[in-house]
Amino acid sequence: MNFFEILKFSIDLLAVFLLALGIKGLSKVRSAREANRLAAIAMTLAAVGVFVESLGDSGIPFNSWFWIIAGSIVGTFLGALVAKKVAMTAMPETVALFNGCGGMSSLLVALAVAIFPLSSPEETLNMDLVEKISIVISVFVGSITFTGSIVAMAKLQGWLPTPAWMQSKIRHFINIGLGVISLVSISSLLNGSDSGLLLLVISSAFLGVGVTLPIGGADMPVVISLLNSYSGVAAAAAGFVVGSQLLIVAGAMVGAAGLILTQVMCNGMNRSLVSVLFGGALGATVATDSSGSGDYLNITSCSVEECALTLEAAERVVIVPGYGLAVAQAQHTLREVTRALEGSGVDVTYAIHPVAGRMPGHMNVLLAEADVPYEQLKEMDVANPEFPATDVVLVLGANDVVNPQAKNDPSSPLYGMPVLDVQEARTVFVIKRGMSAGYSGIKNDLFDLANTSMVFGDAKKVLGDLLVELKELGISGKN
Amino acid sequence: MSFLSEAFWVLLLGSLLGLELIGKVPPTLHTPLMSGANAISGITMIAALTLIIKAGDNLPLLVMGSVSLGFALFNVVGGFLVTDRMLAMFSRKSTRK
Numbered sequence: 116m117n118f119f120e121i122l123k124f125s126i127d128l129l130a131v132f133l134l135a136l137g138i139k140g141l142s143k144v145r146s147a148r149e150a151n152r153l154a155a156i157a158m159t160l161a162a163v164g165v166f167v168e169s170l171g172d173s174g175i176p177f178n179s180w181f182w183i184i185a186g187s188i189v190g191t192f193l194g195a196l197v198a199k200k201v202a203m204t205a206m207p208e209t210v211a212l213f214n215g216c217g218g219m220s221s222l223l224v225a226l227a228v229a230i231f232p233l234s235s236p237e238e239t240l241n242m243d244l245v246e247k248i249s250i251v252i253s254v255f256v257g258s259i260t261f262t263g264s265i266v267a268m269a270k271l272q273g274w275l276p277t278p279a280w281m282q283s284k285i286r287h288f289i290n291i292g293l294g295v296i297s298l299v300s301i302s303s304l305l306n307g308s309d310s311g312l313l314l315l316v317i318s319s320a321f322l323g324v325g326v327t328l329p330i331g332g333a334d335m336p337v338v339i340s341l342l343n344s345y346s347g348v349a350a351a352a353a354g355f356v357v358g359s360q361l362l363i364v365a366g367a368m369v370g371a372a373g374l375i376l377t378q379v380m381c382n383g384m385n386r387s388l389v390s391v392l393f394g395g396a397l398g399a400t401v402a403t404d405s406s407g408s409g410d411y412l413n414i415t416s417c418s419v420e421e422c423a424l425t426l427e428a429a430e431r432v433v434i435v436p437g438y439g440l441a442v443a444q445a446q447h448t449l450r451e452v453t454r455a456l457e458g459s460g461v462d463v464t465y466a467i468h469p470v471a472g473r474m475p476g477h478m479n480v481l482l483a484e485a486d487v488p489y490e491q492l493k494e495m496d497v498a499n500p501e502f503p504a505t506d507v508v509l510v511l512g513a514n515d516v517v518n519p520q521a522k523n524d525p526s527s528p529l530y531g532m533p534v535l536d537v538q539e540a541r542t543v544f545v546i547k548r549g550m551s552a553g554y555s556g557i558k559n560d561l562f563d564l565a566n567t568s569m570v571f572g573d574a575k576k577v578l579g580d581l582l583v584e585l586k587e588l589g590i591s592g593k594n
Numbered sequence: 595m596s597f598l599s600e601a602f603w604v605l606l607l608g609s610l611l612g613l614e615l616i617g618k619v620p621p622t623l624h625t626p627l628m629s630g631a632n633a634i635s636g637i638t639m640i641a642a643l644t645l646i647i648k649a650g651d652n653l654p655l656l657v658m659g660s661v662s663l664g665f666a667l668f669n670v671v672g673g674f675l676v677t678d679r680m681l682a683m684f685s686r687k688s689t690r691k
Contacts, residue, residue: 134634135611141630142619148681151630155674158637165643178656179646186642186660190667197668198675209676210629217636217669223662224641231655245598340628346635351608353641355601363601364608365637371612372631379619467621475624483683494621 119171126164127361133157134365138372161361203484204444207474211268211339214346218260221349222316225253228356229312244305249355251301254312255319256349262323263342267335270328286329287393293322326392334391336474337380341388344373383469383533411550411558417568419577422544423584429506429542432456433498434465435535436478439512439547445575446485449511452578453487455585464491466498466508466535468516495535502539510537510545510561512574518559529557543567546577626680633673639666 134157140150169175175183194213201209229250269275296318300311330338351366381388426432434453440446453463465487471478479492493501502508510517513535520527521534537543538561545567561567570577619627646659 135615138612138615138631138634141627142616142623144620144622144684147623147626147684148678151626151674151677151681154630154634158634158639158670158674161637161640162643165640165647169647175647176650178651179649182646182649182656182660183643183663186646186663187667190664191671193664194668194670194672195675198672198679201676203680206625206629206676206680209672210625210632213629213669213673213676214632214635216665217632217638220636220638220642220662220666220669223658223665224638224645227645227655227658227662231649231652336628343628343632343635346632347612350635350638350641351605353638357641357644358597358601359640359644360601360604362637362640363604364611365634367605367608368612368615369631369635369637371609372616373612373628373635375613375616376619376624376628376631379616380624383621469621474628476622476627477625479622480625480680480683489684492622 117171119167123164123168123171126160126167130157130160130164131361131364133160134368138368161365164361202444203481204441205272206477206480207336207339208268208271211264211271211335211342214339214343215261215264215268217346218257218264218342218349220257221253221346221353222257222261224353225250225257225356226312226316229254246356247305249352251304251315253349253352253356254315255297255301256345256352258316258320259323259326260342260345260349262320263327263345264323264339266324266327267330267339267342270330271335275328286325290322290325293318293325297322330391334386336470336477337377337386337388337391339474340373340377340380341392344370344377347371347373380470380475383475411563413563413565414550415565415568417544417570419570419572419580420584422568422570423581423588425542425544426456426461426507426509426581427459427585427588429461431462431501431505432464432507432509433493433502433505433537433540434463435471435508435510435513435517435537436465436467436482437471437511437513437516439514440574441477441481441512443512443574445511445578446481446487448575448578448582450482450485450487452582452585455582464493464498464501466493466495466502466537468495468513468535469533471513471516495533499536502536505540506542508537508540508543510543510547511578512546514547514559515557517561518557519564520557520560523560527557537561538564538566541566544570546570546572546574548573622684626677629673629680630677633670633677636666636669636673639663639670642666 133153137150137154137157140146297315300314300318303311304315327338347366347369351363351370354362354366456463465482467478469475482492515529517535517537518529519538521529521532524530543566545562547569549571562569642659642663646656649655649659
């Protein structure tokens with residue numbers, strides 16, 4: 116080992132250590148921001164390590180510098196631009212986009228090595244078969260990650276509707292067919308023929324599309340998290356391809372951590388990973404069997420005015436924000452309403468269901484953006500015992516997460532899902548555009564209860580009207 | 595064989611570490627954690643760099659490596675910045691009160 120090798124080795128070790136600390140720290144609120152920076156430093160170190168190592172070898176040719184700088188400038192500039200410009204509500208699709216590009220990167224590296232074997236293979240892997248296997252894995256997982264993430268992004272943006280045939284059983288045959296084609300091309304690749312490579316790229320790319328396309332909007336975060344895990348696997352495979360242990364560790368860590376996170380998200384939604392991936396939209400299956408559905412018998416609808424009057428008289432108000440609030444981008448208007456209420460002495464808190472918003476934890480980010488104090492955000496376990504002592508609950512664009520069926524009706528598909536017990540409060544207002552069912556497609560028993568009133572309208576508009584009404588009642592946020 | 599066996603040990607231990615690191619995450623942090631972990635998965639930039647450095651005069655290899663590096667850095671830089679933007683909102687709130 117010469118000096119540069121030792122230096123490179125210690126840099127790598129330090130980088131892995133910092134990466135592990137970073138991932139660990141990201142799971143605690145207090146340390147999360149520092150942890151994120153730590154991880155960024157670790158990545159920079161890892162890159163420095165590569166340069167140090169090549170200094171020890173033969174230096175970096177001028178050619179290489181040119182292409183390194185070109186790629187770096189473009190990637191860094193675009194990445195920074197997107198990160199700065201993107202709206203907080205668009206976070207799920209942004210993560211999907213970034214993730215897809217990570218997958219693309221692994222795919223390109225593996226393809227390049229497959230087409231043009233590196234000039235000095237003795238430094239990397241002598242084992243031909245292993246190198247081939249890792250190239251194959253990297254190509255396969257990389258292209259699934261890329262197309263899957265891009266489809267996820269397009270669906271979340273609303274650019275891409277789900278075609279009807281994708282909801283039917285045919286898609287399983289198509290996907291299985293694509294899987295078989297991938298396997299065939301993999302085996303031909305491993306047997307030494309290079310012709311399977313293009314076939315593998317194409318079939319796995321279509322497989323990524325075929326698997327992601329039928330998945331419904333609310334399940335998408337789980338898929339993104341899973342694809343994130345895949346891109347870790349792709350990175351680890353690329354590590355085998357170029358012979359970098361650092362890459363293998365980091366890829367394996369992200370892959371495993373992503374898997375755990377996916378599982379945690381599934382638990383929060385009371386969905387199994389299998390049903391997310393292969394069940395398609397839950398609503399499609401439920402609509403055909405009548406057990407969960409039914410007509411509403413006792414809907415009370417009320418005006419914004421009545422709602423304002425009740426809110427003004429209340430002492431304790433709990434807001435239950437949901438997907439609809441995020442889609443309507445009404446979090447800032449909501450904050451003005453709660454400011455007004457707080458100004459007149461009403462105790463306002465927010466009950467956040469683990470999967471509120473467009474992905475788990477997304478609602479917290481949105482409310483934080485609208486300047487809601489962190490202390491007012493109550494997690495489900497804290498919020499639930501407090502509902503009986505609550506005067507008014509305002510449900511904004513949430514549906515399935517406040518459905519009492521999940522507790523009371525063992526025959527309901529929702530049964531067992533953790534929900535917010537809003538019906539325990541004295542009065543519940545549900546702000547909703549219409550009587551349409553929630554994501555699950557299941558009737559919400561909450562709407563039928565005597566203490567529930569519906570306020571129909573777009574969340575943002577209703578909140579705006581509510582603010583006007585409250586001001587007319589002499590409440591404003593100024594004092 | 596030495597690199598290979600080491601590499602598999604590294605793979606195994608890295609996976610175990612990843613499983614352990616995220617034991618109990620508050621739901622608040624799922625989104626930032628996902629985007630942070632996503633940024634880290636852009637570590638393939640190391641592979642892209644290595645590829646470019648070892649490419650020599652092979653132009654297609656240089657171009658592919660460069661594009662790959664661009665994609666990876668897009669993931670890394672964008673991922674870390676966006677995560678920081680999200681987390682900044684949390685920390686600002688909790689320190690003020």
